[in-house]
Amino acid sequence: MLEPNFSPFPELTTERLLLRELAISDAPAIQPLRGNIDVMRYINRPLTLTVEDAEKWIGIVVDSLVKNEGITWCICLKEAPLEHIGTIGLWRIEKENYRAEIGYMLAPSLQGKGIMYEAIKKVVDYGFKEMKLHSIEGRIDPRNVASGMLLEKCGFVKEAHFKEAYYMRGSFTDTAVYSILTPYREAINTEEPAMESSAVL
Numbered sequence: 001m002l003e004p005n006f007s008p009f010p011e012l013t014t015e016r017l018l019l020r021e022l023a024i025s026d027a028p029a030i031q032p033l034r035g036n037i038d039v040m041r042y043i044n045r046p047l048t049l050t051v052e053d054a055e056k057w058i059g060i061v062v063d064s065l066v067k068n069e070g071i072t073w074c075i076c077l078k079e080a081p082l083e084h085i086g087t088i089g090l091w092r093i094e095k096e097n098y099r100a101e102i103g104y105m106l107a108p109s110l111q112g113k114g115i116m117y118e119a120i121k122k123v124v125d126y127g128f129k130e131m132k133l134h135s136i137e138g139r140i141d142p143r144n145v146a147s148g149m150l151l152e153k154c155g156f157v158k159e160a161h162f163k164e165a166y167y168m169r170g171s172f173t174d175t176a177v178y179s180i181l182t183p184y185r186e187a188i189n190t191e192e193p194a195m196e197s198s199a200v201l
């Protein structure tokens with residue numbers, strides 16, 4: 001069984017980016033992003049309308065981190081390490097399947113510059129190399145062409161299309177599932193029994 005441990009927080013860097021832990025002081029920058037209907041159009045979460053709501057959201061993220069149930073990084077440009085420009089995370093961790101889901105969003109003014117490509121490549125490598133995941137999935141609304149093409153550019157493959165699988169803001173929407181497998185095949189101890197005997201039922 002996978003046993004993720006996010007303590008100490010794994011800060012990551014790429015050529016242009018610093019991926020660091022979220023702080024409560026990021027709330028004023030997160031609110032306009034998670035409150036922006038264009039950014040949130042294909043994300044099945046309520047809009048974050050106040051800084052207090054953003055603080056609550058950070059609280060949920062921190063709680064999940066402390067319990068080793070998921071991890072969210074604050075994306076910053078290296079030259080401005082305190083300025084939140086987006087988020088990326090691995091969550092819905094299925095410990096028994098060594099699998100997790102990736103999620104991400106970026107400030108509109110910085111989109112189209114290859115930033116999320118850089119962030120995803122790093123986070124996926126962390127997920128496989130350090131967390132020992134075997135697969136990572138991305139679930140998107142198929143109308144989110146940018147996100148689908150981004151995942152494919154990062155090596156994800158479209159594996160499924162579920163019709164009207166999500167109820168979002170008053171209507172049923174389709175979901176496409178993309179996935180990528182670990183290149184580090186030796187990472188998992190295959191001698192381990194697949195399931196605890198008590199879990200058979």
Ligand SMILES: CC(C)(COP(=O)(O)OP(=O)(O)OC[C@H]1O[C@@H](n2cnc3c(N)ncnc32)[C@H](O)[C@@H]1OP(=O)(O)O)[C@@H](O)C(=O)NCCC(=O)NCCS
Nearest residue numbers: 039104105106111112113114115116117140146147149150
């Ligand atoms: C999707 C999103 C994260 C893309 O981030 P980004 O930093 O602008 O993406 P990148 O510049 O790294 O683009 C990498 C690749 O993604 C694809 N892509 C990105 N934006 C695209 C767009 N508007 N249209 C089509 N393809 C796009 C392209 O394949 C691109 O490669 P290319 O530049 O060689 O053509 C960003 O648009 C976003 O935050 N959207 C709102 C939130 C969201 O939808 N999150 C995902 C929920 S599942």
